[in-house]
Amino acid sequence: MIDRKDVLDMSRRGVLLTGGATAVFAVADAVAQPVRPSQKGAMPAMQSVQLNVNGKVHQLQLDTRTTLLDALRENLRLTGTKKGCDHGQCGACTVIINGRRINSCLSLAVMHEGDAVTTIEGLGTPDNLHPMQAAFIKHDGYQCGYCTPGQICSAVCVLDEIQDGIPSHASADLNAGSYMSEMEIRERMSGNICRCGAYSNIIEAIEEVAGAKA
Numbered sequence: 001m002i003d004r005k006d007v008l009d010m011s012r013r014g015v016l017l018t019g020g021a022t023a024v025f026a027v028a029d030a031v032a033q034p035v036r037p038s039q040k041g042a043m044p045a046m047q048s049v050q051l052n053v054n055g056k057v058h059q060l061q062l063d064t065r066t067t068l069l070d071a072l073r074e075n076l077r078l079t080g081t082k083k084g085c086d087h088g089q090c091g092a093c094t095v096i097i098n099g100r101r102i103n104s105c106l107s108l109a110v111m112h113e114g115d116a117v118t119t120i121e122g123l124g125t126p127d128n129l130h131p132m133q134a135a136f137i138k139h140d141g142y143q144c145g146y147c148t149p150g151q152i153c154s155a156v157c158v159l160d161e162i163q164d165g166i167p168s169h170a171s172a173d174l175n176a177g178s179y180m181s182e183m184e185i186r187e188r189m190s191g192n193i194c195r196c197g198a199y200s201n202i203i204e205a206i207e208e209v210a211g212a213k214a
Contacts, residue, residue, distance in 0.1 A: 054122030091192030094150035120149035143196035
Protein backbone atom coordinates (compact mmCIF):
# COMPACT_ATOMS: atom_id res chain seq x y z
CA MET A 1 0.00 0.00 0.00
CA ILE A 2 1.40 3.45 -1.04
CA ASP A 3 1.59 5.99 1.74
CA ARG A 4 -0.26 9.29 0.98
CA LYS A 5 2.75 11.31 2.23
CA ASP A 6 5.02 9.59 -0.33
CA VAL A 7 2.59 10.45 -3.11
CA LEU A 8 2.58 14.13 -2.07
CA ASP A 9 6.41 14.22 -1.86
CA MET A 10 6.72 12.68 -5.31
CA SER A 11 4.26 15.23 -6.67
CA ARG A 12 6.24 18.10 -5.23
CA ARG A 13 9.50 16.78 -6.66
CA GLY A 14 7.87 16.19 -10.02
CA VAL A 15 6.50 19.73 -10.17
CA LEU A 16 9.88 21.25 -9.31
CA LEU A 17 11.78 19.11 -11.81
CA THR A 18 9.25 19.72 -14.56
CA GLY A 19 9.23 23.46 -13.94
CA GLY A 20 13.02 23.67 -13.97
CA ALA A 21 13.32 21.72 -17.19
CA THR A 22 10.68 23.89 -18.87
CA ALA A 23 12.53 27.07 -17.93
CA VAL A 24 15.84 25.76 -19.26
CA PHE A 25 14.34 24.72 -22.60
CA ALA A 26 12.49 28.03 -22.92
CA VAL A 27 15.70 30.05 -22.46
CA ALA A 28 17.61 27.80 -24.87
CA ASP A 29 14.88 28.20 -27.48
CA ALA A 30 14.88 31.99 -27.12
CA VAL A 31 18.64 32.18 -27.55
CA ALA A 32 18.53 29.98 -30.64
CA GLN A 33 15.84 32.12 -32.36
CA PRO A 34 17.21 34.54 -35.01
CA VAL A 35 16.43 38.27 -34.60
CA ARG A 36 13.61 39.29 -36.88
CA PRO A 37 12.89 42.88 -38.07
CA SER A 38 9.71 43.00 -36.01
CA GLN A 39 11.50 42.16 -32.77
CA LYS A 40 12.72 44.73 -30.28
CA GLY A 41 16.30 45.77 -30.93
CA ALA A 42 16.09 45.43 -34.72
CA MET A 43 18.05 47.87 -36.87
CA PRO A 44 16.24 51.22 -37.43
CA ALA A 45 14.92 52.19 -40.85
CA MET A 46 17.40 54.44 -42.67
CA GLN A 47 16.59 56.82 -45.51
CA SER A 48 18.58 59.05 -47.82
CA VAL A 49 17.57 62.69 -47.31
CA GLN A 50 18.64 65.80 -49.19
CA LEU A 51 18.46 68.93 -47.04
CA ASN A 52 18.95 72.47 -48.32
CA VAL A 53 20.32 74.31 -45.29
CA ASN A 54 21.48 77.93 -45.44
CA GLY A 55 21.69 77.72 -49.22
CA LYS A 56 23.85 74.59 -49.25
CA VAL A 57 22.57 71.12 -50.21
CA HIS A 58 23.51 68.19 -47.97
CA GLN A 59 22.94 64.50 -48.72
CA LEU A 60 22.40 62.58 -45.49
CA GLN A 61 21.63 59.00 -44.53
CA LEU A 62 19.33 59.28 -41.53
CA ASP A 63 17.24 57.18 -39.21
CA THR A 64 13.68 58.07 -40.23
CA ARG A 65 12.97 59.01 -36.59
CA THR A 66 15.66 61.73 -36.55
CA THR A 67 14.29 65.18 -35.80
CA LEU A 68 15.33 68.16 -37.87
CA LEU A 69 16.97 69.57 -34.74
CA ASP A 70 19.17 66.51 -34.26
CA ALA A 71 20.06 66.37 -37.95
CA LEU A 72 21.19 70.00 -37.84
CA ARG A 73 23.21 69.62 -34.66
CA GLU A 74 24.56 66.08 -34.86
CA ASN A 75 24.92 65.52 -38.60
CA LEU A 76 25.61 68.99 -39.97
CA ARG A 77 27.28 70.37 -36.82
CA LEU A 78 25.16 73.54 -36.95
CA THR A 79 25.02 73.88 -33.18
CA GLY A 80 23.66 77.42 -33.14
CA THR A 81 20.17 75.89 -33.03
CA LYS A 82 19.74 74.85 -29.41
CA LYS A 83 18.00 71.89 -27.79
CA GLY A 84 16.11 73.20 -24.78
CA CYS A 85 13.02 71.27 -23.71
CA ASP A 86 12.86 68.92 -26.75
CA HIS A 87 9.06 69.17 -26.42
CA GLY A 88 8.28 72.31 -28.47
CA GLN A 89 7.67 74.42 -25.38
CA CYS A 90 10.69 76.76 -25.13
CA GLY A 91 11.43 77.87 -28.71
CA ALA A 92 15.22 77.52 -28.41
CA CYS A 93 15.23 75.23 -31.46
CA THR A 94 13.34 77.65 -33.75
CA VAL A 95 14.50 77.64 -37.38
CA ILE A 96 13.00 79.08 -40.56
CA ILE A 97 11.47 76.78 -43.19
CA ASN A 98 10.48 78.39 -46.49
CA GLY A 99 10.15 81.74 -44.71
CA ARG A 100 8.09 80.47 -41.78
CA ARG A 101 9.34 79.54 -38.30
CA ILE A 102 8.96 76.10 -36.76
CA ASN A 103 10.17 74.23 -33.69
CA SER A 104 12.74 71.90 -35.21
CA CYS A 105 12.53 69.48 -32.27
CA LEU A 106 8.96 68.59 -33.28
CA SER A 107 9.63 67.97 -36.97
CA LEU A 108 11.30 64.99 -38.62
CA ALA A 109 14.22 65.68 -40.93
CA VAL A 110 12.79 63.43 -43.67
CA MET A 111 9.79 65.76 -43.91
CA HIS A 112 11.91 68.65 -45.19
CA GLU A 113 13.53 67.32 -48.33
CA GLY A 114 13.37 70.13 -50.86
CA ASP A 115 12.57 72.81 -48.28
CA ALA A 116 14.75 75.87 -47.74
CA VAL A 117 15.99 75.62 -44.14
CA THR A 118 17.57 78.68 -42.50
CA THR A 119 19.30 78.49 -39.13
CA ILE A 120 20.91 81.25 -37.09
CA GLU A 121 24.16 80.56 -38.95
CA GLY A 122 22.42 81.37 -42.23
CA LEU A 123 21.00 84.74 -41.17
CA GLY A 124 24.33 86.53 -40.86
CA THR A 125 28.01 86.26 -40.07
CA PRO A 126 30.20 88.04 -37.51
CA ASP A 127 31.42 90.32 -40.31
CA ASN A 128 27.98 90.81 -41.86
CA LEU A 129 25.28 90.63 -39.20
CA HIS A 130 21.59 90.39 -39.97
CA PRO A 131 19.82 93.58 -38.78
CA MET A 132 18.03 91.57 -36.08
CA GLN A 133 21.31 90.14 -34.81
CA ALA A 134 22.81 93.64 -34.67
CA ALA A 135 19.76 94.98 -32.82
CA PHE A 136 19.92 92.19 -30.22
CA ILE A 137 23.55 93.12 -29.55
CA LYS A 138 22.77 96.84 -29.38
CA HIS A 139 19.84 96.44 -26.98
CA ASP A 140 21.44 93.63 -24.94
CA GLY A 141 18.60 91.26 -25.85
CA TYR A 142 20.27 88.30 -24.17
CA GLN A 143 22.11 87.27 -21.02
CA CYS A 144 23.20 83.63 -21.06
CA GLY A 145 22.50 83.54 -24.81
CA TYR A 146 21.14 80.00 -24.92
CA CYS A 147 17.71 81.01 -26.22
CA THR A 148 19.03 83.81 -28.43
CA PRO A 149 19.34 81.91 -31.76
CA GLY A 150 15.72 80.79 -31.50
CA GLN A 151 14.61 84.26 -30.37
CA ILE A 152 16.29 85.91 -33.37
CA CYS A 153 14.94 83.42 -35.92
CA SER A 154 11.47 83.84 -34.45
CA ALA A 155 11.74 87.65 -34.38
CA VAL A 156 12.69 87.77 -38.06
CA CYS A 157 9.59 85.77 -38.94
CA VAL A 158 7.35 87.80 -36.62
CA LEU A 159 7.98 90.95 -38.68
CA ASP A 160 7.26 89.04 -41.89
CA GLU A 161 4.00 87.69 -40.41
CA ILE A 162 2.84 91.19 -39.47
CA GLN A 163 3.83 92.56 -42.87
CA ASP A 164 1.90 89.75 -44.58
CA GLY A 165 -1.22 90.52 -42.53
CA ILE A 166 -1.26 87.21 -40.64
CA PRO A 167 -3.33 87.77 -37.45
CA SER A 168 -2.44 86.69 -33.94
CA HIS A 169 -4.43 86.18 -30.73
CA ALA A 170 -3.72 89.83 -29.91
CA SER A 171 -5.24 91.12 -33.16
CA ALA A 172 -8.35 93.16 -32.38
CA ASP A 173 -9.92 92.73 -35.81
CA LEU A 174 -9.10 89.62 -37.85
CA ASN A 175 -10.42 91.30 -41.02
CA ALA A 176 -8.34 94.45 -40.64
CA GLY A 177 -4.98 92.76 -41.04
CA SER A 178 -2.15 92.99 -38.53
CA TYR A 179 -0.42 96.09 -37.27
CA MET A 180 2.75 96.72 -35.32
CA SER A 181 2.33 97.12 -31.57
CA GLU A 182 4.16 95.96 -28.48
CA MET A 183 1.22 93.69 -27.62
CA GLU A 184 1.37 92.08 -31.07
CA ILE A 185 5.10 91.46 -30.74
CA ARG A 186 4.79 90.03 -27.22
CA GLU A 187 1.98 87.70 -28.27
CA ARG A 188 3.82 86.45 -31.35
CA MET A 189 7.06 85.94 -29.41
CA SER A 190 5.35 84.16 -26.51
CA GLY A 191 6.52 80.75 -27.76
CA ASN A 192 10.14 81.73 -27.16
CA ILE A 193 11.10 81.59 -23.50
CA CYS A 194 14.00 83.59 -22.05
CA ARG A 195 14.82 82.17 -18.63
CA CYS A 196 17.10 85.15 -17.95
CA GLY A 197 14.17 87.52 -18.41
CA ALA A 198 15.55 89.82 -21.13
CA TYR A 199 12.09 90.31 -22.64
CA SER A 200 11.97 94.13 -22.59
CA ASN A 201 15.34 94.32 -24.35
CA ILE A 202 14.18 91.78 -26.95
CA ILE A 203 11.07 93.87 -27.65
CA GLU A 204 13.21 96.99 -28.09
CA ALA A 205 15.44 95.17 -30.57
CA ILE A 206 12.47 93.97 -32.61
CA GLU A 207 10.84 97.40 -32.58
CA GLU A 208 14.03 99.01 -33.88
CA VAL A 209 14.26 96.59 -36.81
CA ALA A 210 10.53 97.02 -37.49
CA GLY A 211 10.97 100.79 -37.59
CA ALA A 212 13.90 100.49 -39.97
CA LYS A 213 11.90 98.21 -42.26
CA ALA A 214 8.93 100.59 -42.23
